[in-house]
Amino acid sequence: xxxxxxxxxxxxxxxxxxxxxxxxxxxxxxxxxxxxxxxxxxxxxxxxxxxxxxxxxxxxxxxxxxxxxxxxxxxxxxxxxxxxxxxxxxxxxxxxxxxxxxxxxxx
Amino acid sequence: xxxxxxxxxxxxxxxxxxxxxxxxxxxxxxxxxxxxxxxxxxxxxxxxxxxxxxxxxxxxxxxxxxxxxxxxxxxxxxxxxxxxxxxxxxxxxxxxxxxxxxxxxxxxxxxxxxxxxxxxxxxxxxxxxxxxxxxxxxxxxxxxxxxxxxxxxxxxxxxxxxxxxxxxxxxxxxxxxxxxxxxxxxxxxxxxxxxxxxxxxxxxxxxxxxxxxxxxxxxxxxxxxxxxxxxxxxxxxxxxxxxxxxxxxxxxxxxxxxxxxxxxxxxxxxxxxxxxxxxxxxxxxxxxxxxxxxxxxxxxxxxxxxxxxxxxxxxxxxxxxxxxxxxxxxxxxxxxxxxxxxxxxxxxxxxxxxxxxxxxxxxxxxxxxxxxxxxxxxxxxxxxxxxxxxxxxxxxxxxxxxxxxxxxxxxxxxxxxxxxxxxxxxxxxx
Numbered sequence: 001x002x003x004x005x006x007x008x009x010x011x012x013x014x015x016x017x018x019x020x021x022x023x024x025x026x027x028x029x030x031x032x033x034x035x036x037x038x039x040x041x042x043x044x045x046x047x048x049x050x051x052x053x054x055x056x057x058x059x060x061x062x063x064x065x066x067x068x069x070x071x072x073x074x075x076x077x078x079x080x081x082x083x084x085x086x087x088x089x090x091x092x093x094x095x096x097x098x099x100x101x102x103x104x105x106x107x
Numbered sequence: 108x109x110x111x112x113x114x115x116x117x118x119x120x121x122x123x124x125x126x127x128x129x130x131x132x133x134x135x136x137x138x139x140x141x142x143x144x145x146x147x148x149x150x151x152x153x154x155x156x157x158x159x160x161x162x163x164x165x166x167x168x169x170x171x172x173x174x175x176x177x178x179x180x181x182x183x184x185x186x187x188x189x190x191x192x193x194x195x196x197x198x199x200x201x202x203x204x205x206x207x208x209x210x211x212x213x214x215x216x217x218x219x220x221x222x223x224x225x226x227x228x229x230x231x232x233x234x235x236x237x238x239x240x241x242x243x244x245x246x247x248x249x250x251x252x253x254x255x256x257x258x259x260x261x262x263x264x265x266x267x268x269x270x271x272x273x274x275x276x277x278x279x280x281x282x283x284x285x286x287x288x289x290x291x292x293x294x295x296x297x298x299x300x301x302x303x304x305x306x307x308x309x310x311x312x313x314x315x316x317x318x319x320x321x322x323x324x325x326x327x328x329x330x331x332x333x334x335x336x337x338x339x340x341x342x343x344x345x346x347x348x349x350x351x352x353x354x355x356x357x358x359x360x361x362x363x364x365x366x367x368x369x370x371x372x373x374x375x376x377x378x379x380x381x382x383x384x385x386x387x388x389x390x391x392x393x394x395x396x397x398x399x400x401x402x403x404x405x406x407x408x409x410x411x412x413x414x415x416x417x418x419x420x421x422x423x424x425x426x427x428x429x430x431x432x433x434x435x436x437x438x439x440x441x442x443x444x445x446x447x448x449x450x451x452x453x454x455x456x457x458x459x460x461x462x463x464x465x466x467x468x469x470x471x472x473x474x475x476x477x478x479x480x481x482x483x484x485x486x487x488x489x490x491x492x493x494x495x496x497x498x499x500x501x502x503x504x505x506x507x508x509x510x511x512x513x514x515x516x517x518x519x520x521x522x523x524x525x526x527x528x529x530x531x532x533x534x535x536x537x
Contacts, residue, residue: 096428
């Protein structure tokens, strides 16, 4: 295993833990399948295709057709996860979980 | 030469105190072992021989003068090669960063150095299982301390987000990355955490919280630990993993009150985590995305994996951060009913080395997802070895608690390890 695949291993570990979430929310204690059952490949949405096209336009010479298909599928999965984000009710006053602090240097 | 390979920090420190070993002897032993055995496990990125021998010589001088800095004084250790070290490359385990160097050490390395620990190597994450170092520092965004701990038969402690400074560590997702120890025992992990933790002006997310040096189960007197077991935790997982989990709870039965089938609040943990890791990761590695160096990564999915995040909108990322706040409150309200949740750390043993993760153990579809939700909100967890499963590979038992309750986790881990010897088992290394 060379240096690159060590990194890939570490990242895949992180992604493996999070992977089911990228496509659909798994709820609190839904099973974490290590080997999901094969599912019929869904046709990516028009929005996913359009967003993937914006990625291609940024880097027009970088991707093969297979790369673009993979990117489109991933964008499509992410869009479905995003829908879940908007099912939690928030009000105008619900701020992000970080606090901006103003800076003043030494006088 | 004595065999130090699988001794704990506590045992090695005792040898140093009794003058049965010197820091230089320990450093030389582990340096030689790293160079001899490390390559077989693809475990070693850089052996820091010169630095280690200099630090060990200094430790020996101080110890001879009776100046003990800490229980880590003179103890060798390694760090995942995503922590900055001056004078040696910090490759982040990737070809584009093979020659990367930093002018100063990461804060955790500074702190462990101040405690007298001796840095012997920069590593991948299989080093403890091979007895190459007594303890190591790893990182977890969503499972990367607890998972290798379970798979390798060692103890891993993921601290609360912010308890340990991230300054000098490679960022994957700034608001989810945590640094923590892997070691031979829960007691060792507690000692290491004590010397790593604390506020760091260089990391605004770091916090100052008191942390006991060696949390002990005996300090609770007769009070039982209240343990929640999530619904489905041992259903439809590898049979040996389930059996080891139940046996572990039985070992503890006189000291724990188990509440079965508890259910975490139903919230979109996965969507929040996915959005945060995607957006923050794409920003953290924007240079790789922009100049195309992602193509230098080996795995095909890694070469395209970062690009979909470019289609994430700022309002969607902020939505995830806004949802995370009520999520934190809901999960804290849930966790405060227990001293800890208990689950099998992973639903299977380690994946076969020759198969992609997704094809590793077909048919295992069960278990309870605790690692994911608890990483999103940044609460701590510990994994201790609790037996062996398929192909004789290790399994893990994990406990998870409210933020800053590491003391309870370490005490539970110590209690379990006082009654079992799984953490003392060693692999046969020909």
